[in-house]
Amino acid sequence: MSFLSIDKAGKRYGAMVALDGVSLEVASGSRTAIVGPSGSGKTTLLRLIAGFEGPDTGRIALNGTILADGPAIVPAHRRGIGFVTQDGALFPHLTIADNIGFGLERGTTNREDRIRALMRTVDLDPRLLERRPHQLSGGQQQRVALARALARQPKLMLLDEPFSALDTGLREATRKAVAALLQAAGVTTILVTHDQTEALSFADQVAVLREGRLVQAGAPHDLYRRPRDRETALFLGEAILLKGQAGVGWVDCVLGRLAAGTHGQRGDIELMLRPEQVKFTPSADETAQGCFASVVDVEFGGALRAVTVELADGNRLRISGTGLDLPPTGTRVRLSVAGPAHVFEA
Numbered sequence: 001m002s003f004l005s006i007d008k009a010g011k012r013y014g015a016m017v018a019l020d021g022v023s024l025e026v027a028s029g030s031r032t033a034i035v036g037p038s039g040s041g042k043t044t045l046l047r048l049i050a051g052f053e054g055p056d057t058g059r060i061a062l063n064g065t066i067l068a069d070g071p072a073i074v075p076a077h078r079r080g081i082g083f084v085t086q087d088g089a090l091f092p093h094l095t096i097a098d099n100i101g102f103g104l105e106r107g108t109t110n111r112e113d114r115i116r117a118l119m120r121t122v123d124l125d126p127r128l129l130e131r132r133p134h135q136l137s138g139g140q141q142q143r144v145a146l147a148r149a150l151a152r153q154p155k156l157m158l159l160d161e162p163f164s165a166l167d168t169g170l171r172e173a174t175r176k177a178v179a180a181l182l183q184a185a186g187v188t189t190i191l192v193t194h195d196q197t198e199a200l201s202f203a204d205q206v207a208v209l210r211e212g213r214l215v216q217a218g219a220p221h222d223l224y225r226r227p228r229d230r231e232t233a234l235f236l237g238e239a240i241l242l243k244g245q246a247g248v249g250w251v252d253c254v255l256g257r258l259a260a261g262t263h264g265q266r267g268d269i270e271l272m273l274r275p276e277q278v279k280f281t282p283s284a285d286e287t288a289q290g291c292f293a294s295v296v297d298v299e300f301g302g303a304l305r306a307v308t309v310e311l312a313d314g315n316r317l318r319i320s321g322t323g324l325d326l327p328p329t330g331t332r333v334r335l336s337v338a339g340p341a342h343v344f345e346a
């Protein structure tokens, strides 16, 4: 049974439709990432779940309790939901101890012990307790914000771009630490992010919003390999998009005949490959079978590199990924494809 259930939630601001009948199920103890372009309704959805606003239409239920039925809502402070924003929203004039203590109920016994335990949970040194937020790094501040939210022992934690102000290394480390500690605490979590890699690595369910609608929700790997449409494909990562003709379990395209799940489609289709599916090997023997191309551009980016090849029909493919091979431009290569192509549903 799902823990959080959102059923056809709709929200307008004047003439602006922010959410248009969004339905989403979240399992207990799971991690869901909500992604989508700017203005697609991610924060609005999170605010409706938190109870900062009510939906115009639709229902939201948590653990069997109705939180919102249209505009009739249970207020935010009675929902048992934690919320961490992009900037952490710590109180600048309070010490770290008082910031975390703010999350504890009035009259909590062993207050200091609880605060210290929460510091340990978020992996922060208790010596920081007497400092003020500006004396901490961005990553430490986010952990304090999380500790404050955890102090209320929420059933559900909502994270609105909590790592976006951090730089790359710290961001990844903080994300991993936060994911691990929320999982250990068994707290169901919903993360809103702009960052596809973050969403794919953080969550067991990714939900894609576009123009206020839920386009697709599912396991990260499924969405990445089998996106519903080309916009979702490109939103979740680099994609090679080709025209082709579909048969039963295969497609013919400029790369030859490829295995593909064609969902009963025949004839002209659009197919997608992820760049890491395309392999190239230098080959001078063009009498061999296969698809040949010329390297026209090589971009070196450290661990990642991208090689652009041009096919006989003038089509260019950008093959990005890891690899030590940096063939000079002009090299003739033979292309092969690993794994099935994905055909978009009609």
Ligand SMILES: Nc1ncnc2c1ncn2[C@@H]1O[C@H](COP(=O)(O)OP(=O)(O)OP(=O)(O)O)[C@@H](O)[C@H]1O
Binding pocket: 013, 016, 017, 018, 036, 037, 038, 039, 040, 041, 042, 043, 044, 045, 194
């Ligand atoms: N209080 C408001 N009043 C009027 N319009 C609003 C309000 N809040 C949000 N909107 C509009 O609703 C739409 C969805 O906004 P929302 O903030 O949910 O998008 P988002 O996906 O979180 O965007 P971003 O990634 O840029 O934060 C946008 O077009 C936004 O301008």
